[in-house]
Amino acid sequence: MISGKDTWFWSGKIRGLSVSLVLLLVSAASWAQLEPLTSQYLFNPLVINPALAGNREAMSISILHRDQWLGFDGAPRTETLSIHAPMRKEKVGLGLSIMLDRIGVTSTNLVEGSFAYRIPVSKGTLSLGLGGGLVIARNHWSDLVAVHPDDPGLPNEAGTYVYPDFSIGANYQNNSFFVALSLPMFLTHQFNTSSHRFELVNDFSNYNYHLQAGYLIRLAENWKVLPSLLIRYAPSAYPQADINSYVIYRDRIWLGASFRTNQSLIGLIMYQINHQFSLGYSYDMGWGSSGRSLGGTHEIMIRYDFKYTIDVISPRYF
Secondary structure, three states: OOOHHHOEEOOOOOOOHHHHHHHHHHHHHHHHOOOOOOOOOOOOHHHOOHHHOOOOOOOEEEEEEEEOOOOOOOOOEEEEEEEEEEEOOOOEEEEEEEEEEEEOOEEEEEEEEEEEEEEEEOOEEEEEEEEEEEEEEEEOHHHOEEOOOOOOOOOOOOOEEEEEEEEEEEEEEOOOEEEEEEEOOOOEEEEEOOOOEEEEEOOHHHOOEEEEEEEOEEOOOOEEEEEEEEEEEOOOOOOEEEEEEEEEEOOOEEEEEEEEOOOEEEEEEEEEOOOOEEEEEEEEEEOHHHHHHHOOEEEEEEEEEOOOOOOOOOOOOO
């Protein structure tokens, strides 16, 4: 479609052709399915599992900002807003998630409502969740700069496309551990390069299954350790795992580290300022030739819990 002499590339400060190709390939993958995973998903879980709606036993609002591949224009940027609360004597949880995702010239945004039904089981709670919403996708072709602007292979400005999407999930937790299984945003939105339009398809090979578990270890009065694991599996790709561990001091300060099998190391700190307000920060660092060239990732999270009436730290660790 485009010859070597007619190569087109991302505008702005791009460090070499290899980075341009990486951004283009990842942008093409994002047409197929929006990837909701962030580094602080333990504190902002509603985006990957609708069964967690209402699990903090209070109305909870989380805001997260993620800047990936620092130093490159067109690199991935994600913002999320999650609001959820228990309802009807805490047997039902309702939630709302908004995700704004941009990479290269492609923006893919999500608005999704979540419903969870919570059942007391064996000194814990089993939650079954369903999410449904809309994906809003757009390619900003006018942001591209072509060596030959008259190239017929260069697409025109695309419109805005709106599609439905759905999520399902289950979660069991008590005061010591949790285990969760979810299938977030499982419909696929694929871009047709011939018609320059997005198409809605249902491809089982693109489903992303999430299995998550964690266990709280009480070492002493003021010290706790929370190891956790997240495994993601899609039939069309290799499985990916996050191995995490958090050290918690006086229920206020969280220090954590994660190893992600896509050659990433993640450092995290969260501070519970008071019984309602918490602030988190994480930094992702890759290794290997691709990881070093792409740079690190910053992520900031703010969470506020309503309804608590006594001055104590929330006992909810997950």
